[in-house]
Amino acid sequence: MGKSTIGVYGMGVMGQSLALNMMRHGYQVSVFNIDYDVTETFLQTKISDEKVVACKELKEFVDSLEKPRRVFLMVTAGKVTDLVIDQLKEYLEEGDIIIDGGNSYFKDTIRRFRELRECGLHFVGTGVSGGERGALEGPSMMPSGDPEAYQYVEQIFTDISAKAKDGAPCCAYIGGDGSGHYVKMVHNGIEYADIQIICEAYDLMRHGAGLSVEEIQQVFERWNKGRLKSYLIEITGKILKKKDDETGKYLVDVILDKAGQKGTGKWTSMEGLDIGAAIPTIAESVFSRYISAQKEERVRASQELGVDLSVNIDDKEKFIDDLEAAVYAAKICCYAQGFELLKKAAEEYEWTLDFGQIAMIWREGCIIRADFLEDIKAAYDQDEVSNLMLSSKFKKELLDAQKAWRRMVCYIVNCGIYAPALTSTLNYFDGYRCARTSANLTQAQRDFFGAHTYERVDKEGIYHTIWEE
Numbered sequence: 079m080g081k082s083t084i085g086v087y088g089m090g091v092m093g094q095s096l097a098l099n100m101m102r103h104g105y106q107v108s109v110f111n112i113d114y115d116v117t118e119t120f121l122q123t124k125i126s127d128e129k130v131v132a133c134k135e136l137k138e139f140v141d142s143l144e145k146p147r148r149v150f151l152m153v154t155a156g157k158v159t160d161l162v163i164d165q166l167k168e169y170l171e172e173g174d175i176i177i178d179g180g181n182s183y184f185k186d187t188i189r190r191f192r193e194l195r196e197c198g199l200h201f202v203g204t205g206v207s208g209g210e211r212g213a214l215e216g217p218s219m220m221p222s223g224d225p226e227a228y229q230y231v232e233q234i235f236t237d238i239s240a241k242a243k244d245g246a247p248c249c250a251y252i253g254g255d256g257s258g259h260y261v262k263m264v265h266n267g268i269e270y271a272d273i274q275i276i277c278e279a280y281d282l283m284r285h286g287a288g289l290s291v292e293e294i295q296q297v298f299e300r301w302n303k304g305r306l307k308s309y310l311i312e313i314t315g316k317i318l319k320k321k322d323d324e325t326g327k328y329l330v331d332v333i334l335d336k337a338g339q340k341g342t343g344k345w346t347s348m349e350g351l352d353i354g355a356a357i358p359t360i361a362e363s364v365f366s367r368y369i370s371a372q373k374e375e376r377v378r379a380s381q382e383l384g385v386d387l388s389v390n391i392d393d394k395e396k397f398i399d400d401l402e403a404a405v406y407a408a409k410i411c412c413y414a415q416g417f418e419l420l421k422k423a424a425e426e427y428e429w430t431l432d433f434g435q436i437a438m439i440w441r442e443g444c445i446i447r448a449d450f451l452e453d454i455k456a457a458y459d460q461d462e463v464s465n466l467m468l469s470s471k472f473k474k475e476l477l478d479a480q481k482a483w484r485r486m487v488c489y490i491v492n493c494g495i496y497a498p499a500l501t502s503t504l505n506y507f508d509g510y511r512c513a514r515t516s517a518n519l520t521q522a523q524r525d526f527f528g529a530h531t532y533e534r535v536d537k538e539g540i541y542h543t544i545w546e547e
């Protein structure tokens with residue numbers, strides 16, 4: 079067998095799936111895992127006549143690759159990635175390319191990009207979304223680094239990535255150094271918010287309107303035929319069908335209400351705070367996972383602070399229609415927040431980001447995939463807006479939805495159901511469309527107690543007042 083086109087380092091589920099995806103597109107792939115037994119099992123269980131070179135030693139792995147060598151890392155993000163890069167540096171030569179497809183923190187990617195450039199190596203930090211199945215059948219891919227190195231991986235990435243309905247690959251060069259992982263991080267932040275909004279809608283139907291799981295399942299199926307159509311709405315409908323083998327109950331009813339997280343939503347929220355982008359729906363979604371994790375304390379507090387505030391709903395169909403409008407409006411705002419963060423990041427890190435193109439590569443393969451992303455692309459193309467909420471389509475839809483959304487938030491507040499995404503997003507919307515906020519008083523207070531100065535509405539300059547003699 080000749081040299082392989084690419085090597086995959088790391089034979090976890092994602093690495094295996096990605097390697098198979100490459101082989102199924104006709105590429106000869108070398109594979110390496112620190113524990114060869116894992117590679118052996120992969121060969122025995124997943125490989126039939128694919129072109130694969132399984133390597134036991136790292137040197138053998140590197141030597142098996144055509145030059146410039148392409149090594150795709152699918153290892154645990156963080157220290158392990160640094161460790162693997164250090165090992166690889168011993169064998170790679172100038173011009174070789176390391177690709178990191180893990181969920182790496184973008185600041186690590188920027189650092190690795192710079193360090194490797196000093197050694198003459200290229201580094202292509204690549205956001206990969208879609209989980210195990212996406213990796214096998216076509217993920218959404220967000221590569222970044224130097225354009226020169228990208229040329230060497232472009233064809234492979236384009237081949238293995240998901241394809242949108244129009245046939246376009248869900249992969250595009252994002253920009254410099256860590257921008258690919260940044261865009262993936264924002265994808266995950268939006269994923270958190272989208273999930274939270276959907277879960278609140280489920281909870282409002284279940285514990286507000288008192289619908290059965292079957293009824294809610296049908297609502298999600300219906301919503302998936304309309305403007306909310308998306309992977310997350312679709313899987314929610316499927317989840318609500320599933321029964322538990324042991325108890326015969328709906329599985330959703332036996333799952334403990336404690337949400338896990340691996341940290342990408344937290345990174346997105348921290349980044350919003352760091353660079354001054356208001357992304358409250360994403361942050362609230364992270365907080366809601368923290369609150370969910372305090373199960374025992376919540377149970378205790380419900381005994382101390384719980385009161386029955388239930389509000390009777392006369393017209394359930396109207397309630398569901400209002401909820402659909404609230405979910406859709408909140409969804410527009412949470413995507414607007416994600417893209418606002420990207421806009422600020424482009425300035426902060428000096429990246430040239432194409433927002434429409436980012437929306438296009440999220441159309442398939444990734445977790446937030448939805449037809450709705452076509453509308454985002456169209457909004458950027460047609461209106462050249464500074465914020466998605468100002469595009470002609472979304473502006474109209476937000477204005478059309480707001481009455482129903484407000485009714486839903488009144489209901490949420492009155493009956494005391496925890497729905498932070500739907501409520502805080504309406505506040506965000508109101509803040510965004512508010513020509514004059516109460517920050518004038520904030521400024522006066524800051525100037526009063528700390529001489530922090532203020533600006534005036536009627537003339538230029540910086541002012542300070544002696545508030546009390």
Ligand code: 6PG
Nearest residue numbers: 207208209266339340341342445
């Ligand atoms: C993806 C997912 C993937 C992973 C999330 C889960 O795009 O394929 O986002 O990266 O499923 O990281 O995140 P939490 O465990 O934090 O919910």
